Amino acid sequence: MNELGLVSGYLEQGEAEPPQMGFRKMFRLALKTWPYMRPMLKHLLVIGAFGISGGLVGLVTVFVGTDLWTNKVLVGEKLQPFQATVLFVDDEYVTGDPQKLGKELAPSAGQGQSIEAGLTQHQRKTVRNRLIIWGIVGSVLTALIGMFAWYYTTWIWQRINQNLRVAMTERVESLSLKYHDNHRVGDAMFRVFQDSAQIVNLLQAGIISPLLTIYGLIIGLFFVAAFDPLFSLLLVLVGIPIGWLAVVTTPRIRQRSLANRQANSELTSRSQEVFSAMKIVKANHAEGRVWKRFDADSRRALNAAYFLRLDMVLVTLVVSLLGGGMVILTEFMMVNWVIEERETFLGALVATFIGFVVWNYGAFSIARVRVAGALYGVSGLLGIWMRMQDLFIALERAFFLLDMEPDVKDPANPVAFPTPINRVTWESVSFGYNANKRIFNSVNLESNAGSVTAVVGTTGSGKSTLMSMLLRIYDPDEGRVCVNGLDLRDMAIDDIRVNTAIVLQKNVLFADTVANNIKFGTPFADRTAIEDAARVACADDFIAQMAEGYDAELGERGGKLSAGQRQRLSIARAIVRNTPILILDEPTASLDARTEQQVLANLSEWGAGKVIFLITHRLSTIRNADQIAFLENGRIKELGQHDELMARDGGRYRAFVNAEIFGNAAGEDLE
Amino acid sequence: MQQVKTLSEVNNKSSILGEVFGRNRFDDRVDQKTDVTTVESLRIIGRCIKMLMSVKGLFCAKFLMQLGLVFPALLLPWIAKIVVDNAVLQRPVGGTEVVFPPFMNPILTLIEGKDPVGIMLSLTTIYFVMLITIGSRATSRGTSAGLLQGREASSQSENTISQGSSSGNGLWGIAEFMIHVRMTQTIANNLRTLLFDRLTRLPMTALDDQRIGDSIYRVLHDAPEAPEIAYQLTLGPFFAVLGVVINLYILEYSFGKVSPELVWIAWAAIPMAFLTTFPFSGALRRTNQNKRAAGSAMTNAMEESMSNVAAVQSLGAGKQEQKRFAEKSEESFLRERYNLGVLIAIISLASAVFGVAAIYVSIIISDRIIEGAMSPGDFAVLLGVYGGIAGSFSYFGILWIKLQDRIAAVRRVFFFLDFESEYDRLGGTSLERIEKGVQFKDVNFSYPGGHQALGNIDLELHVGELVALVGPTGAGKTSLAYLIPSLLTPTSGQILIDGHDIMDLDITSLRQQITYVFQEHVLLSESIRENLLFANPQASEVNILEALTSAGCMEFIDALDDGIDTVLGRSGDTLSVGQQQRLSIARGLVRKSSVLILDEPTAALDPATENQLVASLQAAASDRLVIVIAHRLSTIRSADRIVFLDEGKVREVGSHDTLMAKTDGAYREFVAMQSVK
Incomplete structure (x- = not known):
């Protein structure tokens, strides 16, 4: 980290392909942001109008003000008629011949030894005082408007960013688990927080700033041309190598910018993963090792940031030397013209307002600022261009999420989830996470209202996946899953999930109160419903023992509860939803036998008229089911009641049960 | 619905003041503090400065590079004065009561006896030399490479560590920029890896309460603020003081006789800078704490629902989770704006005070020029000198203000560095193997x-x-x-x-x-x-x-x-x-x-x-x-x-x-x- 890495850093970096990012793609990305900006259009227009009018007023004010301060107050020339009107001074102050004004009168100006007498000391002070009053009025106004605009624009951009962020999380959360299986949480977080933030710069840096700079440049070209056309030519000449440099360095900047964002995103992922697996880290005494990896990731991210910026600074160096050289050169020329008293190119045209007919101190002051501004503008454009690359790389990463179509989609005209339900069926369902690897092959299963179906099978036989199809977490590749004979794919996902409750194998709890965890899927459940559900799940005992009862906080990921307690809360969460499935x-x-029996008894009493599925290994649970589906190698091998299946000689279910009861020896016929 | 509210409950919701400045409760369970006293601030600053020990070499290099730019920068306003007075206005050198400071003597010797064109030629040569070496006038600003950032603290932390800065340009500016970036990066890396380590060694009982998103936020977005505290409170004040001293010296030496008021106005600016900004620092700190806590809460919400997306989807809680995230995110933006509001108020006040001083100074200077005691070119010089002084003073005023944000952030880092951890149990009897x-x-x-x-x-x-x-x-x-x-x-x-x-x-x-x-x-x-x-x-x-x-x-x-x-x-x-x-x-x-x-x-x-x-x-x-x-x-x-x-x-x-x-x-x-x- 201490080394500046000029050589080594350049050797080890930069083999990767630069990301594809043409003008057309940048344009497309910019268009995609429109839906998120659209709601704020009114405000954007208001602030835009503010900016443009303010800018114009400011430009004129600065011109007149500079002329007044330098030529009139400091040097002592007479005023232009327009200036006298604005300052409310009488005709004594006004020059007799605006067209001639502006010639430097004599080396010792201010002493009144001029062709036309200048302002007296008293008059100069009057002009100055009035100018200052105008200045105060102007700056107070500008400050007030500026402060307001600062807050206002912040608010506008935050809203736009909020729109994008919310849309992104919405999309990420609705993406199928297939996506989540293959992507890291930290990456999505980085995209939502960091990459999406760049939308606030799109208008400013991606559109307004470049346009404004270009506009300023064109105006500047004309303006300096008004002083002398040679300046315009110089500006154009400087622009050529700068443009060339931009073309040559852009791919490299993009590549480094992408590398920077990826490195930081990985750092976020790494931290998230370690912090959520802290127990494992501790138990494996791996603190030292995760630290080393974090340190390496952190350094990599910092190096990526460093080299991206170093590239930017080096490119800027060339440009700024060129621009700076021009500034100094033009200044030299201008001074010479002042000395020669050369006429400005178009100065006579504006003589009513400003006294720049010939090159003089005021003309020099203002032309110097303008020429420098235009030159800095050209080189600044390159800086904006480089930052724009980073901006579009970020937007691309943000829209990557938004462009991802969920696998499981709502139909155009969804049918309603049927009530009451009679039966749930899997009809020749085939499915695989990868196209070439099937988990199921034409599975058929039927379950009727008022019955409990136990799904049994070896670990990894796909029991959970089969059930998740009922929720449309996955859609079948072939065949259909139906409720009352209606294909689930014809129903809206939300509608299905509102009518189906699941207790997941991994008991997911949130860092919230007991009551809020129970009503997680049912925000409007009242306290009675929550308590009833807790009673069915046998959770009311231990909840009552906690100091704050239903308002007790559970800690991160429910860490303060035992596994059995967490399990019962998850059951209560499903029960409170009171769904037909x-x-x-x-x-x-994770429950002991007594609690298990109690929970199952409560459930069967509560579940009359509902379709209940149980995935389990525990015999005591299985035995009481109305039907048992034994799943093996992607098919339902056996289906029936416990006694029925146990009666089958050489039956798979029988072997399964025997392994549980008698241990090793009997289980061997499973192999 | 009442329960949902308790998560982001605001204790002082009774009034707008309480809402903005109050000690609000967000999502944190372990570290619930939202206030820092001035004494604590000073202690935090002290600890940050100590971190400089780990980057001694870079720090010294940065110091020397920055020092090297101070003196060339002093020449520029005087050269500009000569351009205006002696080239543009073609007045004789030394025509007014204003005395050139001694460091201008070599240049004065160079242009002695030359006509305006000759003077300009010499000055242009000097300009070119300075452009290539230290990049004077290469751009309107110095060297730094900030990327575009969002409207919220978490999207700004990457720039905070890596944007670097140098007041120069050209080769010098780049070298100083590199050193600066490496210095801040090293400090940030040291601190965030240290924090990461401490967080992984929290005792189990604390881990149950520590939110994952909060840990991420502290490591990635709070820790980066420390290098700036260390840097801003050492080199910053040094160069600000140096700037004041030199500019006051120039003022006294060159303009003291012509216009003694200018000198005392400059002195008066020191207490003014502090009086206007200091009283607000508490409010600013608190709004900063709130903004960061709200950012943490948002990270928590996002992290939690992303990590448990299977549960969210299967419980049909997607809409609810989106709403929760939207609320947290909105709250975080809102807190950012509250903070901005306070900052805007302070800056307005400070600029009003400085504006009055600036007007007064302009009146005095223009009076002298009108009377003929000074030349128009002196206006440029005085602008430069006053820019130096005002810059340094407003630096002190703004420094304290800007530090509040960083102190708020770094407090959140130090909180866990100081938290009881299993580190305290290292170094006991070592166990080779458990035999019995x-x-x-x-x-x-x-x-x-x-x-x-x-x-x-x-x-x-x-x-x-x-x-x-x-x-x-x-x-x-x-x-x-x-x-x-x-x-x-x-x-x-x-x-x-x-x-x-x-x-x-x-x-x-x-x-x-x-x-x-x-x-x-x-x-x-x-x-x-x-x-x-x-x-x-x-x-x-x-x-x-x-x-x-x-x-x-x-x-x-x-x-x-x-x-x-x-x-x-x-x-x-x-x-x-x-x-x-x-x-x-x-x-x-x-x-x-x-x-x-x-x-x-x-x-x-x-x-x-x-x-x-x-x-x-x-x-x-x-x-x-x-x-x-x-x-x-x-x-x-x-x-x-x-x-x-x-x-x-x-x-x-x-x-x-x-x-x-x-x-x-x-x-x-x-x-x-x-x-x-």
Whole structure:
């Protein structure tokens, strides 16, 4: 980290392909942001109008003000008629011949030894005082408007960023688990927080700033041309190598910018993963090792940031030397023209307002600022261009998420989820996470209202996946999953999920209160409903023992509860939703036998008229089911009641049960 | 709905003032402070400055580079004056009462006797030399490379560390820029890795309360503010003071006779700068704390729902979670704006004060010029000199203001650096290997909330045994097991490992000898091999395959395209839960430690796999202590001894047969429940 890495850093970096990012793509990306800006259009127009009118007023004010301060107050020339009107001074102050004014009168100006007498000391002070009053009025106004505009623009951009962020999280959360299986949480977080933030710069830096600079340049070209056309020529000449430099260096900047964002995104992922796996880290005494990896990632991110910026600074160096050289050169020329008293190119045209007919101190002051401004503008354009690359790389990463189409989509005209439901069926369902690897092959299963179906099978046989199709977490590749004979794919996802409750195998709790965790999927459940559900799940006992009862905080990921307690809260969460379909995935694995029996008894009483599925290994749970589906190698091998299946000689289910009861020896016929 | 509100509850919602400046409660459970006193601020600043010790070389280089730019910068306004007075206005050199400062003598000698064109030629040459070396007039600003950033603190932290700065340009500017970036990056890296380390070593009880998103926010977005404090409070003031001194000297030397008022106005600016900004610093600090806490809360919301997306989707809670995130995000933006509002107010006030001073100075200067005591070119010089002085003073005023944001951030970092951590238990007796076993002597344990989990535990566990911890849910089995690797520490009583009190042992060596396989199996998003190497970096290929086979993983690993090099998805979601469980058991087995604790290892396994696993556990118990927490009879039965727990007490200890022999035994009843036919 201490080394400046001029050589080594350049050797090790920069083999990767630069990201593809043409003008057309940048344009497309910019267009995509429109829906998020659209709601704020009114405000954007208001602030835009503010900016443009303010800019114009400011430009004129600065011209007149500079002329007044330098030529009139400091040097002592007489005023232009327009200036006298603005300052409310009488005709004594006004020059007799505006066209001649502006010639430097004599080396010792201010002493009144001129062709036309200048202002007296008293008059100069009057002019100055009035100018200062105008200045105060102007700056107070500008300050007030400026402060307001600062807050206002911040508000506008935050809203636009908020729109984009919310849309992104909405999309990420609705993406299928296939996406989530293959992407890191930290990456999505980085995209939502960091990459999306660049939308606020799009108008400013991506559109307004370049346009304004170009506009300023064109105006500047004409303006300096008014002083002398040679300046315009110089500006154009300087522009050529700068443009060339931009073309040559852009791919490299893009590549480094992408590398920087990726490195920082990985750092975020790494931290997130370590912080959420802290127990494992501790138990494996791996603090030192995760630290080393974090340190390496952190350095990599910082190096990426450093080299991106170093590139930018080096490119800027060339440009700024060129621009700076021109500024000094033009200044030299101008001074010479002042000495020669050369006429300005178009000065006579504006003589009513400003006294720049010939090159003089005022003309020099203002032309110097303008020429420098135009030159700095050209080189600044390159800086903006480089930052724009970073901006578009970021937007591309943000829109990557938004452009991702969820696998599971709502139909155009969804049918309503049927009530009451009679039966749930899987009809020749085939599915695989990868196209070439099937988990199921034409699975058929039917379950009727008022029955409990136990889904049994070896670990990894796809029990959970089969059930998740009922929620349209995945859609089948072939075949269909139906409720009352209606294909789930014809229904809206939200509608299905409102009518189906599941207790996941991994008990997910949130860092919130007991009550809020129970009503997680049912925000409007009242306290009675919550307490009833807790009672069915046998969770009311331990909740009552907690000091704050239902308002007790559970800690990160529910860390303060035992696994059995977490499991019961998850069951209560499903019960409170009171849906016609209930799926319990290993609901009792962490419960002791007594509690398990109690929960199951409560459930069967509560679940009359509902379709209930149980995934489980525990015999005591399985035995009481109305039907048992034994899943193996992607098919339902056996289906029936416990006694029925146990009666089958050489039955797979029978072998499965025997392994549980008698241990190793009997289980061997499974192999 | 009322409950949802408590999360982002605002205590002082009664008034707008309370809302903006109040001590608000966000999502944090461990660090709930939202206020910093001035004394604390000073202490935080002190600690930041100490961090400079780690970058001594870069710091000195930066100092020298910056110092090198001070004197050339002084020349520029005087050269500009000569351009105006002696070239543009063609007046004779030295025509007014204003005296050139001594450092201008070489240039004055150079232009002596030259006509305006000659003077301009000399000056242009000087300009060019300065342009190439230190980049004077190359751009209107110095060298720095900030990227575009968002409207919120978290999207600005990357720039804070890496944008660098130099007041110069040209080659000098680039060199100084490089040194500066490396300096701030090194400090930030040191601090954030230190914080990361401390966070991973928080005691378990604190970890339950520490939000993951908050940790991320502190490491990635709060820590980067420290280098700026260190830098701004050392080099910054030095150069500001230097600037003031030099400019005051010039003012006195060159303009003192002409216009003494100018000198005292400059002096008066010092107290003004402080008086206008200091009273607001408390408000600014608090709004900053709030803004960062709100940012953390938003990160929490996002992290939590992203990590548990399966639960969110299957519970149909997508809309609700989006709303929650939208609210947190909105709150975070709002807090940012409150902070901005306060900042705008302070800046307005400060600029008003400085504006009045500037007007007064302009009047004095123009009076002198009109009277002929000064020349128009002096206006440029004085503008430069006053720019220097005002710049330095407003620097001091703004410095304190700007520091408030950073102090607020760095306080959040130091909070966890100072938090009690397991580091405090390094360096005790080192444990080579556990030979005999673990002994509990009248151990009690209560959670911080006061809930007693374990009471009067007396128990001896020996190496060579397979022990099953059995009991109803919530009986304290997991708490008891957590005590052994010191994931929790007893409230009273003693735990002896091979006769040593656990509190006297070096915690690293202790955990080295104890492996814990958790109920909630978290796998890392890496390859299967790396997941095992994570537990034991020294494991050979053979060890890894052995462990995987014992845990019954090979059958599904063989079906994977990349075998043990398959990279697991986010938190291992591409595997079924049962498969994940087996992998995390394999991760426990590969460690070869003297004590192996498995918390419900077989819950999600089918019977055949379970039997196979139990057999490997029995084999493993020959030379170590294996502790299994289980509900499944088939697992429990194979243990050498069974410890039956209920309501935090040990009820019965013995083998399956002995305990079953007891009529009325608690264990017997427990077993009966499960095997009802």
